[in-house]
Amino acid sequence: MRLQQFHEEIVEEAAQSQQEHDNMLRKVEQRKIQAALKQAVEPDFMCPILHERMKVPRLAGASNGGPPYSLKPWVGVGPRPGAMSGLRGEYGFLTVYDGITDEEAAARVNYMATVFNIREWQFYDAVEGYSSPPALGKEFWQNTAFSRPVQRRLLTAYIRAIRAAGGRSWLYVQAMATDPGDEELQKDAPVLGQHKVDGRPLLDVMPPTAHWAKRITPRWATFAAEMEFSGIHWDTLGDFGAGKASRNGADLYGFLEAAKPILQANGLEQTANFVDGFGWDDRLRNSEFIAFPYWEVWSVPRVSRRFFREACPGPAGGCVFVCYSGKDSQHSDGEQNSGFVGEQPTQLLLDRWTLAKCMNHTYLAVGDGANHIQTEYFPFTRPLDNQVIEQLQHLLVGDLDKEECTELLDIYAPEKLSLLQDLPPWLPWLLLLLLLPLSCLLCFLWPKLCKKRQLSSPAKLGRSAVAESNLQLSELRSQRSRLRSPLINCGFALPLSVQIEVLAADGFTYERQAIEKWLSMHNTSPMTGAVLAHRYLTENFALRHLIETYEAQLSEKRTTEGRRAGVSKTCISPPLSELSDEADSYMEEEWSNEAPSRRMVRMEEDMPILSHQVDDG
Secondary structure: OHHHHHHHHHHHHHHHHHHHHHHHHHHHHHHHHHHHHHOOOOHHHHHHHHHHHOOOOOOOOOOOOOOOOOOOOOOOOOOOOOOOOOOOOEEEEEOOOOOOOHHHHHHHHHHHHHHHOEEEEEEOOOOOOOOOOOOOOOOEEEOOOOOOEEEHHHHHHHHHHHHHOOOEEEEEEEOOEEOOOOHHHHOOOOOOEEEEEOOEEEEEEOOOOHHHHHHHHHHHHHHHHHOOOOEEEEEOOOOHHHHHHHHOOOOHHHHHHHHHHHHHHOOOEEEEEEEOOOOOOHHHHHOOOOOOOEEEOOOOOHHHHHHHHHHOOOOOOOOEEEOOOOOOOOOOOOHHHOOOOOOOHHHHHHHHHHHHHHOOOEEOOEEOOOEEEOOOOOOOEEEOOHHHHHHHHHHHHOOOOHHHHHHHHHHHOOOOOOOOOOOOOOHHHHHHHHHHHHHHHHHHHHHHHHHHHHHOOHHHHHOOOOOOOOOOHHHHHHHHHHHOOHHHHHOOOOOHHHOEEEEOOOOEEEEHHHHHHHHHHOOEOOOOOOEOOOOOOEEOHHHHHHHHHHHHHHHHHHHHHHHHHOOOOOOOOOOHHHOOHHHHHHHHHHHHHOOHHHHHHHHHHHOOOOOOEOOOO
16 A cells, blocks of 8 residues: 555646646747737748747848748649649648647747748547537647646637638547447447557547548537538548458448538538558549548558558649658667668658658658657657758758659659568457467367377287387397297296386286386276376286296196197296397297287287286275
């Protein structure tokens, strides 16, 4: 209990420290912007003044009398007759909806518009939950993802500044989600699973379909229109669950087709995030359903090649290329950068924005003023340094290097993919599904195979007292030669060295030396294969007494009959070493030619003593 309390105190102190640090940075930023605003008369002059205060160098050739930035006109596709308009400029994002003034919000928008030519803004995670938008007239709420505060007045300030800059504002809405456990909204729709953050269920995942669009679009359209957004940016989770979304009827084209008239009736447009190409349909290229394509690429170069060469081929352009540059040069946080280990995130940002401009596209990189994106969670940003800002300015207003464009295109969109590059991401899952039943089958059959090998070993086929499974042929030959000697017809008579004198737990009598060898390597019966209750051996005095009595009677009888037949020494047990070479050769040839099953029968017939079971009485 005390340890838990101590842990909570540490966490609370860390949160307070972080909050104090954030407040300090916010105050510094506010003082800078307020100082710039004192010199500004109209919003159009806010950005140049703020830019000068941040000591960003002027571009060569900029006139001293006018703005220090020459904005490059957009060269992408223009508005199509009867269709939604194309891109108006570069694409940026906003994530700060609390802790700043309306003037600071307007200054950020004007800065991004002037410095980076941004005309399309995504309002990332500006809503409260995933099932429904905030109530009409609600002035303050917290976003579900990380409890980040949102103030309606700041959203309004951003939207008005964007409209004044000639841009468009896009409300971020997750098209494949509801709040966890929202059974009313999920009624009659398949739930694909849950998306979790830090082990906490964040949302329930739904497949995007035309039916689903008709269910959720009206509520979001009402809120977006009330806030005077330009349109809705439908985010997706890709083919969730390694293809589970597609298997459950996901149809993003049908979703957009069904959502368009609802949004259009509210004076809104729409875009959609085609995560790794999920949901893309070639019909969207010339359709009126989306304002422009927006691709979040995770598989480089397999999907990036599809984006640049198939979905949005140059020089028409007019698409948004999204490929997060990561947090550091190790790139352990994203598969899209697995082939770029060692390269700094800012260098990847410059390369990818350059490639986008080579193809007349735009690249998602900058937001919240002069910060650059790192991962798919937009608020995790870092400030751009002045050198990178200057490089981006030259990229946006200067001429592009054709050789550099060709090199970058070969990296991200080669003409042909290698075999490994062309493998789809679901292939490892398929191989795993194929190997799993094979491994289970092997685990099921392996004990049976091992048991079958044990049962087919020479020791069990012969059912002899020999304990080792790899018994030498010479040992078998000696045993068989001995048993095929004239002593076979003498009943119990055997050489005294055999010593059949111990009783095992299975009730069978064995030679002591042989059964001890067997038990040193096994815990089963040589005769039945069953597990022995114990490994103790007992002297079989009853059998020894029977053998001795029988031998005495047989010796007396043999002496009398031998005198008449002239074979008085026939049943005397000779040493094994004195067996005839002829019998030895005969047994080697016959034993090697017999089938194992026949050997078992023969040895049972020839070895009555070794397979004899003695009653307890």
